[in-house]
Amino acid sequence: IEKAGLRQSEIDHVVLHQANRRIIEAVAERLEIPKEKYAINIEEYGNTCSASIPLTLDKMNRNGMIKDGDIIVMTAFGGGLTSGTCVIKWIKGEK
16 A cells, blocks of 8 residues: 555555455454455355455445445465555446
């Protein structure tokens, strides 16, 4: 978030790898971004590994949860403690 030139207060949504709820809650606590901004679907889909983020974004978009210009932080992790994070600004295209 800092490298993107943003503050936590500017983040609209956080979409994490849906490995388990405890990890998501621990991240929320450490980043001091309100838990309401975290998308969680693990109860519905389980741990969907690399598909977690696109599945979650699609559901959020279809449900009208993401608005044009929203700032979204996405983070995933994998074997060997690899991880990746990006910050995007959601721009809705024409249908």
